[in-house]
Amino acid sequence: MRAIRPAVLAAAALGVALSALGGAGPAAAGAKAPAATHGLAAASRPAVEPVEVAAPVIVARYTFDAADNAANGATVPDDSGHGHTLTSSAGHGGKVRLAERLTGRAADFPARCAGKKCPHAVLQAPDAPELNPGTGPVSYGATVRLTKKDTGSGQNIVQKGYSASGSQYKLQIDGAAGHPSCVFADATVHAIHVAMSDVSVSDGAWHRLECRRAGTTLTVLVDDAVHGTAVLPAELSVVNTVPLSIGGKGNGNDNDQFHGTLDDVWIARG
Structure with a gap:
């Protein structure tokens, strides 16, 4: 980009x-x-x-190419130059591992697990004002690879905030069918707004995913093509103090863990 x-x-x-x-x-x-x-x-x-x-101005970007290979993805620098460094938060032996690609590295998250104490891991950056878009235009996305056997009820890719409290913007892959979706919510409107893709990405290939908020329109793009939209209230505002989280919603057993591989994660304002 x-x-x-x-x-x-x-x-x-x-x-x-x-x-x-x-x-x-x-x-x-x-x-x-x-x-x-x-x-x-x-x-x-x-x-x-x-x-x-x-x-639009890129306020955070993670290519994983400059990540410390010895630390195996425990710390990931912000390639946008804005200083939103990611650090790993994990449980039950979960790790984010670096995977080699032809054009650099990617982040490989824990595989799907059916037990009660499954390994889980996310990458998080502390809250910062420029990561909170309020009611303004914002776009964010990632390049993902997910196989059919690793799909689940919900896997979070990029997330800032929680829908149950405060406010949130999120990119996730929903259900066994592996359809990506974009989510917005806040504490004033008290509703979850979802733009669901009409195509699946759980085929083991790399796909570019993007969420775009412009005015009252929320759009989900797959490989640079529009595949779903939703209408947002103009007053819906996303401002919270929750860390930016990549690969899941947080460090917990029920953390909506992403089970695939991520690359080129980014957030842009304007």
């Missing part, structure tokens, strides 16, 4: 000169401009400069 810089909104003022005889301002739309009077040239209208729209 290329670096994105903020753009500056610009607008040009329209100037119209009045005639020396106390004439009125600009003519109505569609009317012919008056001719010059007593040698005074008619005022010319300057060209209007184009308005640039602010582009």
